[in-house]
Amino acid sequence: MKLHDIYPYLYKLENPQNCSAIIRTADAVGIEKIYITEDKPFVINEKISKGSHQWVEIEIIDNPIEFLKSFKNQGFNVVSTSLSDRAIDYRVYDYNQKTIIIFGNESRGIDYDIFEISDYLIKIPQYGKVQSLNVSVAFGIIFYWIDYVKRGIKR
16 A cells, blocks of 8 residues: 655755665655655665665655645645754654655754745654654654554554
């Protein structure tokens, strides 16, 4: 079963290993398309993606603000991952809504103008001393939660 009406948007990620791991996880949870804005050319590491890039469509976005506004005009919520105090626990957001989820650059995160257009900010609670996760790990945590919610898995 494919996930519909929920799309990931990778915003200026730099590490090809992270992007490739995300594509592999995207295929595993049934995502058919990923949007990407690049700072430098997007390169797939085939050893990490294990061929999953053949089944996940990748669309490069040149104008992030216009792109996100067009999604909003189609009734989508724009949700940004963030470490901000304003961010809600990622498990609280209602993933049954049409949603695009933005994952930011490994060191700089998401630009202010992207936060401004966002309808929600979400975060993964962390209880240790280091308050950040690798972006591909965060992607996996969030999208496997979405998989759990959308498929109505019972215990």
